[in-house]
Amino acid sequence: xxxxxxxxxxxxxxxxxxxxxxxxxxxxxxxxxxxxxxxxxxxxxxxxxxxxxxxxxxxxxxxxxxxxxxxxxxxxxxxxxxxxxxxxxxxxxxxxxxxxxxxxxxxxxxxxxxxxxxxxxxxxxxxxxxxxxxxxxxxxxxxxxxxxxxxxxxxxxxxxxxxxxxxxxxxxxxxxxxxxxxxxxxxxxxxxxxxxxxxxxxxxxxxxxxxxxxxxxxxxxxxxxxxxxxxxxxxxxxxxxxxxxxxxxxxxxxxxxxxxxxxxxxxxxxxxxxxxxxxxxxxxxxxxxxxxxxxxxxxxxxxxxxxxxxxxxxxxxxxxxxxxxxxxxxxxxxxxxxxxxxxxxxxxxxxxxxxxxxxxxxxxxxxxxxxxxxxxxxxxxxxxxxxxxxxxxxxxxxxxxxxxxxxxxx
Ligand code: UD1
Numbered sequence: 222x223x224x225x226x227x228x229x230x231x232x233x234x235x236x237x238x239x240x241x242x243x244x245x246x247x248x249x250x251x252x253x254x255x256x257x258x259x260x261x262x263x264x265x266x267x268x269x270x271x272x273x274x275x276x277x278x279x280x281x282x283x284x285x286x287x288x289x290x291x292x293x294x295x296x297x298x299x300x301x302x303x304x305x306x307x308x309x310x311x312x313x314x315x316x317x318x319x320x321x322x323x324x325x326x327x328x329x330x331x332x333x334x335x336x337x338x339x340x341x342x343x344x345x346x347x348x349x350x351x352x353x354x355x356x357x358x359x360x361x362x363x364x365x366x367x368x369x370x371x372x373x374x375x376x377x378x379x380x381x382x383x384x385x386x387x388x389x390x391x392x393x394x395x396x397x398x399x400x401x402x403x404x405x406x407x408x409x410x411x412x413x414x415x416x417x418x419x420x421x422x423x424x425x426x427x428x429x430x431x432x433x434x435x436x437x438x439x440x441x442x443x444x445x446x447x448x449x450x451x452x453x454x455x456x457x458x459x460x461x462x463x464x465x466x467x468x469x470x471x472x473x474x475x476x477x478x479x480x481x482x483x484x485x486x487x488x489x490x491x492x493x494x495x496x497x498x499x500x501x502x503x504x505x506x507x508x509x510x511x512x513x514x515x516x517x518x519x520x521x522x523x524x525x526x527x528x529x530x531x532x533x534x535x536x537x538x539x540x541x542x543x544x545x546x547x548x549x550x551x552x553x554x555x556x557x558x559x560x561x562x563x564x565x566x567x568x569x570x571x572x573x574x575x576x577x578x579x580x581x582x583x584x585x586x587x588x589x590x591x592x593x594x595x596x597x598x599x600x601x602x603x604x605x606x607x608x609x610x611x612x613x614x615x616x617x618x619x620x621x622x623x624x625x626x627x628x629x630x631x
Pocket of ligand 1 (some may be wrong): 240241243309337338341342343355378379380381382545
């Protein structure tokens, strides 16, 4: 339940990035000693990945705000329920293949934002010596004589496929070169973690990554990078609800396109080292054409959030998501709140200018669900948002945080 129309004031601390924590949990399968991830948010996707680790024989437990993973994988079969639910489950295949020579899994699930094939992950593993057998939803990968290094040219700069290539490359004999690698900062975070554990990954953050494989990895304690999409969510929440909030613990450069768009729409933004302050007092204006892209472009995950902030801005905004074809499933909820929006293919048109009112709406995916919360914060009256489990996949403590900033939410 969100009762909108209350401005937000105060300071909010950005938690660690879900999209970093999940690959780091997969990477811990490669480590010979315990791994401690510091300051991990309690999210259902994190719990799901911990269940995957336990399913293959590791220990994975909370220690306060940290997650500690220890023990070696003894079983190559990932638990079916969790694999099918989580997109990130595909990242567990490469380390299991490297460690045990076999991985049994299922086609991964994840949010309903369009087709999410894993062919580029599987293609990379095949080039590194894996045999892939798919029967229905079930995937069996084997590499009885281990993985070997390879020159990989990814068909597209996929975040997940780059992570699979990094994980496989560390487990493989010899050198792996990944061309057309994704540039997202979570890739750099994974590479830094692997190097901290004794791996040798160079070039992460550029489109060409080189991995010297075959090194024994040890455990480490590591603090994952901050969640740039959580930070974007807070910035959009202030733009929607009005007020002034300092977003701490996340470099504004990590979500610069979101801050730039909000500024263009009429918010003011102050940027510091590791923080940004976002404020809105008056009306917003539409910003015309906005397109998502790979990093450092506007993140696809941020697109529905930005849309939610601009729903009642005067003038048009047109958002095109080039990454996923069904990103704007939340448009029905926006309409129910009185917004003048329409979706055609990958494009969301916001005609703008209409005040929002509370409504009963349903989240259909993680970021779309968060976008409904952002819109509801700026709407007059109460909104009931169903499908909270989608939002819980990626936001821990969002309600408490928004409440501490003055929102009426519960
Ligand atoms: C990750 C993020 C997700 C974000 C996305 C894009 C995690 C856990 N999730 O998802 O929040 O929205 O990056 O920034 O980190 N593709 C293929 N075949 C493949 C792999 C990808 O065709 O084997 C296509 C996808 O359909 C999509 C595009 O590549 O159109 C980008 O997807 P990708 O970068 O792989 O996204 P994820 O890693 O799944």
